Amino acid sequence: MKAVILLSGGLDSSTVLYQAKADGCECYAISFDYQQRHRRELESAAKISRSAGVVQHQVVKFDLTLWGGSALTDNKMELPGDRSLEQMSEKIPITYVPARNTIFLSFALAYAETIGAERVYIGVNALDYSGYPDCRPDYIEAMQSVFRLGTKQGREGEAIAIVAPLLELKKTEIVELGNSLGVSWEDTWSCYAGGEKACGVCDSCRLRVAAFSELGLTDPLPYVS
Amino acid sequence: MKAVILLSGGLDSSTVLYQAKADGCECYAISFDYQQRHRRELESAAKISRSAGVVQHQVVKFDLTLWGGSALTDNKMELPGDRSLEQMSEKIPITYVPARNTIFLSFALAYAETIGAERVYIGVNALDYSGYPDCRPDYIEAMQSVFRLGTKQGREGEAIAIVAPLLELKKTEIVELGNSLGVSWEDTWSCYAGGEKACGVCDSCRLRVAAFSELGLTDPLPYVS
Numbered sequence: 444m445k446a447v448i449l450l451s452g453g454l455d456s457s458t459v460l461y462q463a464k465a466d467g468c469e470c471y472a473i474s475f476d477y478q479q480r481h482r483r484e485l486e487s488a489a490k491i492s493r494s495a496g497v498v499q500h501q502v503v504k505f506d507l508t509l510w511g512g513s514a515l516t517d518n519k520m521e522l523p524g525d526r527s528l529e530q531m532s533e534k535i536p537i538t539y540v541p542a543r544n545t546i547f548l549s550f551a552l553a554y555a556e557t558i559g560a561e562r563v564y565i566g567v568n569a570l571d572y573s574g575y576p577d578c579r580p581d582y583i584e585a586m587q588s589v590f591r592l593g594t595k596q597g598r599e600g601e602a603i604a605i606v607a608p609l610l611e612l613k614k615t616e617i618v619e620l621g622n623s624l625g626v627s628w629e630d631t632w633s634c635y636a637g638g639e640k641a642c643g644v645c646d647s648c649r650l651r652v653a654a655f656s657e658l659g660l661t662d663p664l665p666y667v668s
Numbered sequence: 669m670k671a672v673i674l675l676s677g678g679l680d681s682s683t684v685l686y687q688a689k690a691d692g693c694e695c696y697a698i699s700f701d702y703q704q705r706h707r708r709e710l711e712s713a714a715k716i717s718r719s720a721g722v723v724q725h726q727v728v729k730f731d732l733t734l735w736g737g738s739a740l741t742d743n744k745m746e747l748p749g750d751r752s753l754e755q756m757s758e759k760i761p762i763t764y765v766p767a768r769n770t771i772f773l774s775f776a777l778a779y780a781e782t783i784g785a786e787r788v789y790i791g792v793n794a795l796d797y798s799g800y801p802d803c804r805p806d807y808i809e810a811m812q813s814v815f816r817l818g819t820k821q822g823r824e825g826e827a828i829a830i831v832a833p834l835l836e837l838k839k840t841e842i843v844e845l846g847n848s849l850g851v852s853w854e855d856t857w858s859c860y861a862g863g864e865k866a867c868g869v870c871d872s873c874r875l876r877v878a879a880f881s882e883l884g885l886t887d888p889l890p891y892v893s
Contacts, residue, residue, distance in 0.1 A: 505730040505775075512782030535820045542778035545818050549774045550730075553767035557737030577818040585813035592807040593770045595760045 445469045445560035446606075447551045450500075452487030454651055455566035455609055457631045458617055460495050461624035462608050463564045471558060472500040473551055477507040477543075479515050480522075481637035490630040503550050513540040515635060522635055522645050535574045536646060538635060544577035548586050548605070555603050556596050563590075568609045568617065583607055614654035622660075629663040643668040670694045670785035671831075672776045675725075677712030678858045679851075679876055680791035680834055683842055685720050686849035687833050688789045696783060697725040698776055702732040702768075704740050705747075706862035715855040728775050738765040740860060747860055747870050760799045761871060763860060769802035773811050773830070780828045781821050788815070793834045793842065808832050839879035847885075854888040868893040 446468035448460045463470050472495075474488040485502065492500040511517035514537040523536055544567065551563045567578040576582060583605055591602035609617055621628070633651045634641035641648050643666040655662040671693035673685045688695050697720075699713040710727065717725040736742035739762040748761060769792065776788045792803040801807060808830055816827035834842055846853070858876045859866035866873050868891040880887040 501734055503730055503734065505728055507778070509726055509728065510779050510782045512778070535823075539820060540778075541781035542774055542819060545777060545814055546771070546774040549767055549771040552770060553732070553737070553765075554735050556766035557735045576820055576823045579817070582814070582817040585810065585817050588810040589770055589807070589814055592804070592810050593802040594767060595764060595801055598760075598801045 444562065445471060445498075445555075445558055446562040446564055447471045447473055447555040447558075447560050448497075448564040449547050449551055449566065450474050450488045450491065451566075452484035452489075452491060452631060453566075453633045453647070454621065454626075454628070454631050455568060455617055457487075457491045457626050458621035458624065459564050459566040459608060460491060460497070461621065461626050463562075463606075464495055465624055468562065468564075470495065470497045471554065471560065472497045473547075473554055474500065474502045475547060475550070476502055476504045477516065477540075477546075479507075479637075480518065481515070481632070481635050483634075483637045484632045487630055487632035491627070494627055494630060501554060507540065507543075513543075514538050515540050527649075535576065538646060539575055542577070544575075544582075545586070552590055552594065552603060556594050560603060561601070562604050562606050564606045564608070566609050567607050568612060568614075570611065570613055580610060583610065614650050615657050618654045618658055618660065632664075638667070640665040640667045642666075669787065670696060670723075670780075670783055671787040671789055672696045672698055672780040672783075672785050673722075673789040674772050674776055674791065675699050675713045675716065676791075677709035677714075677716060677856060678791075678872070679846065679853070679856050680793060680842060682712075682716045682720075682851050682856045683846035683849065684789050684791040684833060685716060685722070686846065686851050688787075688831075689720055690849055693787065693789075695720065695722040696779065696785065697722045698772075698779055699725065699727045700772060700775070701727055701729045702741065702765075704732075704862075705743065706740070706857070706860050708862045709857045712855055712857035716852070719852055719855060726779060732765065732768075739763050740765050752874075760801065763871060764800055767802070769800075769807075770811070777815055777819065777828060781819050785828060786826070787829050787831050789831045789833070791834050792832050793837060793839075795836065795838055805835060808835065839875050840882050843879045843883055843885065857889075863892070865890040865892045867891075 514520040591597040739745040816822040861867040
């Protein structure tokens with residue numbers, strides 16, 4: 444069975460790729476170069492694709508800095524740093540990129556239908572304090588309807604299924620899952636800042652560091668602090 | 669009220685842009701350079717944007733030839749030509765581009781949320797024989813749910829509304845509507861082949877020519893045949 448995996452190169456999507464492999468899928472990875480600050484994650488996506496042995500890794504390019512609207516696509520906006528996990532859970536953060544997962548899933552759908560894949564895997568997670576609207580179960584259900592109604596495949600046969608294995612997991616559970624699947628954490632990248640070393644203070648670093656620490660594990664990534 | 673209008677430069681989307689203007693909207697047009705054969709339509713989109721006096725015209729570039737899957741994005745596939753309107757209605761044609769409207773609407777949603785628009789206009793039409801799955805009312809409803817659930821705006825306030833004024837119109841009714849709104853047909857482009865003159869035989873040309881002819885009107889575009 445063919446599957447398309449949305450792969451950012453981060454901890455979550457890398458775990459999802461290994462989950463798809465464990466599910467017996469022939470894996471086709473797709474990543475996006477949207478001029479994000481942390482384009483460094485694309486190198487990680489390429490490394491993880493190689494170590495997982497994907498059939499193909501597509502990188503789709505477009506430019507979301509055209510209109511900005513997020514701290515991840517507008518260099519003039521400051522990244523939030525040094526917030527506690529509780530502060531993160533309060534509201535939708537400025538790292539929210541309008542319609543990002545909708546754009547990503549749309550391209551994954553196009554790719555999946557073209558190659559005849561039955562599944563699209565995505566590493567969204569509703570519990571990791573991020574508050575992103577496009578990471579919640581009702582949103583994924585709505586996209587599933589789009590997959591069914593908006594394609595030839597969905598109209599004439601069985602719709603391509605969205606698989607979101609991390610949806611209800613805590614970050615620590617994701618790290619445990621990744622460990623059990625053999626994900627090479629040193630190849631992944633989570634930091635939003637995109638420097639040589641991970642900053643350790645952006646929301647994404649904080650969540651990652653907290654999870655490794657809670658589990659008593661060592662994160663092999665180099666951190667500034 | 670701000671509105672984003674999906675503008676291909678064809679007859680339908682140009683009419684929709686003029687409809688949005690007539691509805692009193694401040695118009696922001698968005699077009700896509702996806703390496704389609706008929707990229708010539710982008711010149712038309714620019715012309716129509718100017719004549720309609722839009723506030724901004726964004727052209728988003730990405731490459732759907734990465735995986736092909738359609739006669740519009742794969743030069744090795746032949747365009748269907750010389751089919752009757754009845755033949756066109758039989759099945760989903762090879763000019764179907766997997767997930768195209770889903771990709772287009774996703775970018776329009778991102779743009780709309782960023783600029784604070786209340787509406788996204790799209791020129792889909794369920795009756796023009798095309799058979800495209802992503803031009804039908806139930807699909808548009810599914811995307812409306814995505815607009816509501818997948819954005820900050822939809823979660824915290826009123827969702828950005830998808831407006832599809834041509835959904836239930838026949839091609840002749842669209843031409844009549846465009847005429848009443850003052851669309852300059854000579855600036856539009858419909859032909860899939862993308863030559864200097866319109867081919868006159870591809871599905872898109874056939875539908876356009878038949879509509880003008882049925883209404884006893886002259887299409888100002890130059891045709892090969």
